[in-house]
Amino acid sequence: MYKASTGAPNDTYRVAQVANHGLLTYPHRLNFYDAPPLFEVTAEEFETSAIHRLHILSEIETSAARNRTWDELKKVTAIQCDQHLPLGHNIDKTEDLDGERRRDYLSHFVLRLAFCRSEDLRQRFVKAETTLFKLRYESDLINERASFLNSRDFNWIPVDATEQKLYAKELNSPYFGKTEAERLAEKYYKVKWTRVPDLVERRKVFVKKGWAYVPSREQSSIVFHEFETHLQRALEMTAKLIPRLDEDTRLIPVLDNLSRAFLNGISSEWTSTADAGNSETIKAEQVDSLAKKHFPLCMRTLHDNLQRDNHLKHFGRLQYGLFLKVLGLSVEEAIVFWRKSFSRIADDKFNKEYKYNIRHSYGLEGKRANYPAKSCQQLLTPGTSDHGCPYRNYSPENLQTALLSAYSSQGLRSSDLPEIMSYVKSSHYHVACTRVFELTHSTDGISKGEGLGGYENVIHPNEYAARSIALAKMKEEKVKEEPMVVE
Amino acid sequence: MEMDIGNDPTSTEVMLAFYRRLYPFKSIYNWLNHEHAPTRLFTHREFAFTLPGDVYLRYNSFTTADELKKQVCDLKPTRFEIGPVYSARPRDRKTVRAGALTPVLRELVFDIDMTDYDPVRTCCSEADICKNCWQFIAAAVHVLDMALRDQFGYEKLLWVYSGRRGIHLWISDKEAMELTDQQRKALVGWLTAVQAGKESSKKLNLHTGGRLSPSLQMALDYLNTIFGSLILSNQDCFLSEEGYEELLKVVPDAKVAAALRTKWESSPSRSSERKWVDLKKRAAAENFMPTLEDIIIQYTYPRLDAEVSKHRNHLLKAPFCVHPKTGRVCVPLSLDMIDNFDPESVPTVGQLLKELDKIKREEGDGAEVHSDWEKTSLKPYIDMLDRHAQSLMEVTRNEKRKSDMSW
The missing domain is CATH 3.90.920.10 (DNA primase, PRIM domain)
Incomplete structure (x- = not known):
């Protein structure tokens, strides 16, 4: 067992550095993650490093679901990478190059444990990781990339001059790009065609008798495919071995949490209204108009049900009550609001049965805990309540009706529904919700792909509402200012 | 009994x-x-x-x-x-x-099915098939067989008549059996030039720098040999107005198309062969020979399901x-x-x-x-x-x- 500070998993990984970094444990920024980490890790580092990586992978998944272009994806992911898991080049004078790479290395393996357990998770993980690898490969410096490529055997056969001459006519096809002179000077590598399926699909290589002749500038295709199959195999292996693992009981819950977070978006504690810059309190009578303009579909349907039936069941009250609390409804106002809404219930019964619960949720009774509002992740987890996330729980027909009745006044048209439903169908519920936000806030200058502004996805109902209220306020202020400009 | x-x-x-x-x-x-x-x-x-x-x-x-x-x-x-x-x-x-x-x-x-050829066959339609339109299938079989053997190196190919209007191919080579879905998709992509189904009349654009990819060039070399007999004389694809209008659609030069249209309208019985010669002359003069190659592929290249x-x-x-x-x-x-x-x-x-x-x-x-x-x-x-x-x-x-x- 190596200690993290001193150990190197493999001595061949050491190379001398020109800069005064001395010997690096991880000589390359790129990593194929061959050998699992053997150093000691604290339980906290185990979890936090994984969560950081998860932020990046979620962003990549969302981008794919939203059909972002490669450049957009690059930009958005770079932001997440810098924030959560920076990874410097060798020539960067970064203080802690090894530390960064160690975190990258560790977090990858933690997530492998979390995501090896079902075929669906494995596929999504492989896809996201491969994309991340591609991004890093592209942004790597040319000489560093070359030294990485030399450090591994990719099992490609260089095509010798006689063979190249034999297929000169075919290889010289303008179909394979560039000018004739460059094509003739190009070096080729021979691999089984099954290793470069993407090039084959686009007819970008010459294939003969099962061999693909890959020009050196398309070499990356081989590398990416190698990374993908390598990881796929490793995950399947891990999945087979995990039941037999001598497991630390502390880790299983962490792993469970991580895989759930990947499916449902990363949870965030949205606790204070001050974050969104509207620390004003809300009055009970404002709730109705706010609901109609600013609430996400989950809270909107709860509100509508409450108004229609003059009642909500326990978990519905809990979900909606905590949401309103975080939105800025004080406990006094909350009691007024619920009293009014439960119009068919006698004062006596209300005071006895409901008031306690409202005060409890504000931390004024019983355990006196300050309960946070439920995040999207909690609402998406099946079994917690009858209400949860409508994008997940409703049948497609009901969902479409609900969306139209809730948001058609804010600019949602039935022609937008197929797109939203396609996200729902592929289980990207938070993307569907984000898209609805974009559509209903297009007049506030939110365009497609921008999310809640700054490419953020909906991960908390309160975030949705707070962002919506903030946008409305900005618009109001603008309207106020404009006449003065004209004058 | x-x-x-x-x-x-x-x-x-x-x-x-x-x-x-x-x-x-x-x-x-x-x-x-x-x-x-x-x-x-x-x-x-x-x-x-x-x-x-x-x-x-x-x-x-x-x-x-x-x-x-x-x-x-x-x-x-x-x-x-x-x-x-x-x-x-x-x-x-x-x-x-x-x-x-x-x-x-x-x-x-x-699986190749005759219905995918409906837009280009004149003798039968839908479920019917005759010796004439079987030639489409025959052309497809030759092209695929050649490509799969020469490019992918497969040898154990079994062609099976589907009982009505199509043909199936089963490849039992070990390497072929082991292909993943992703690799199969890639291989299909490599072999696809004409989309089956509704998209089939879409204009093709297969040339880069005036040349076809080597694999398509090889297919074209074969298709060239059968285009005349199958499309021009057998099917007589461009005899009817509907038929030659399809052809004129892909002519890149509007003036040339208009000139040909007037010429063909005036002699309704002009055979497909002669129309093809007309077009070829124009193509040589106006430098759109690659379009003719596209047309040959469009009409005869295998349409895969x-x-x-x-x-x-x-x-x-x-x-x-x-x-x-x-x-x-x-x-x-x-x-x-x-x-x-x-x-x-x-x-x-x-x-x-x-x-x-x-x-x-x-x-x-x-x-x-x-x-x-x-x-x-x-x-x-x-x-x-x-x-x-x-x-x-x-x-x-x-x-x-x-x-x-x-x-």
Whole structure:
């Protein structure tokens, strides 16, 4: 067992550095993650490093679901990478190059444990990781990339001059790009065609008798495919071995949490209204108009049900009550609001049965805990309540009706529904919700792909509402200012 | 005992007699299994049965050819399909761990259907097929066969007539069986130039820098040789106004198109050949020869049903099944038979049973023999499958011997 500070998993990984970094444990920024980490890790580092990586992978998944272009994806992911898991080049004078790479290395393996357990998770993980690898490969410096490529055997056969001459006519096809002179000077590598399926699909290589002749500038295709199959195999292996693992009981819950977070978006504690810059309190009578303009579909349907039936069941009250609390409804106002809404219930019964619960949720009774509002992740987890996330729980027909009745006044048209439903169908519920936000806030200058502004996805109902209220306020202020400009 | 097979080629009595006396279960077994002793290639293989009344039974599997035969004779399906080799026995599907039943091996299969050629054929439409439009299929077969052998190096190809208006291809090479879905998709992408279905009349743009990719160039070299006879004289595709308008649509120069239109309108009987010559002259003068190559590909290049080939778990009708509408047996075809193949000449189940009755009358009612097909017109086709299966078994044997030597 190596200690993290001193150990190197493999001595061949050491190379001398020109800069005064001395010997690096991880000589390359790129990593194929061959050998699992053997150093000691604290339980906290185990979890936090994984969560950081998860932020990046979620962003990549969302981008794919939203059909972002490669450049957009690059930009958005770079932001997440810098924030959560920076990874410097060798020539960067970064203080802690090894530390960064160690975190990258560790977090990858933690997530492998979390995501090896079902075929669906494995596929999504492989896809996201491969994309991340591609991004890093592209942004790597040319000489560093070359030294990485030399450090591994990719099992490609260089095509010798006689063979190249034999297929000169075919290889010289303008179909394979560039000018004739460059094509003739190009070096080729021979691999089984099954290793470069993407090039084959686009007819970008010459294939003969099962061999693909890959020009050196398309070499990356081989590398990416190698990374993908390598990881796929490793995950399947891990999945087979995990039941037999001598497991630390502390880790299983962490792993469970991580895989759930990947499916449902990363949870965030949205606790204070001050974050969104509207620390004003809300009055009970404002709730109705706010609901109609600013609430996400989950809270909107709860509100509508409450108004229609003059009642909500326990978990519905809990979900909606905590949401309103975080939105800025004080406990006094909350009691007024619920009293009014439960119009068919006698004062006596209300005071006895409901008031306690409202005060409890504000931390004024019983355990006196300050309960946070439920995040999207909690609402998406099946079994917690009858209400949860409508994008997940409703049948497609009901969902479409609900969306139209809730948001058609804010600019949602039935022609937008197929797109939203396609996200729902592929289980990207938070993307569907984000898209609805974009559509209903297009007049506030939110365009497609921008999310809640700054490419953020909906991960908390309160975030949705707070962002919506903030946008409305900005618009109001603008309207106020404009006449003065004209004058 | 004369059976009434006049109207319904697929009544259960007819099917039972066919399966019991004619269907070559042993050959099918050898072909799927690649050796004599049962392996996973057969025991973990999915069979799906279509019963009369649209009942569809999936996830059947069998340990031997006899077991398969017994089940088929019990169920008397109108047809049955062959699926992939799974990681476990498909019939144990309900007892294995969830997710443990995944497709692992599968012949690479292709399906070409005449309906995809409807926009370019003039002789028949929809379900009909004649010797003339079979030439589209023949061209497709030659192009695919060439590409798969030359570019991908596959050798164990079995072409099977689908019983009505199409053809199936089963590739049993080890490397082909092992392809993942992703690789299959890539291979289909490589082979696809003309989209089947609604997109088929979309203008192609296959040239880069005035040249085709080497693989398409090779296909074109062949298609050039048949374009004249198939499209110009046989189908006479550009005779009608509708036909030549399609052609003029892809002419890149509007002035040229207009000039040709006036010329052709004035002589409605001008043949496709002469129109093609007109167009060729213009193309040479105006420098759009690549467009002509696109047109040749557009009209004659194989139109694949991509979904069939892309996924390992796609089921495909087994060879020697009977087509329920035509009664024709889905017989294998060799490459040299393709050009002169007449779909109408394929033995039907009714005809075969009559042949059997005749033999019986000549020989007297003896005991039922198992290889009854030996005496019918099905024999050459079954021999063909047997030879194909033999060559597969040869490969397996050689491999085993090689690994023995290394020991």
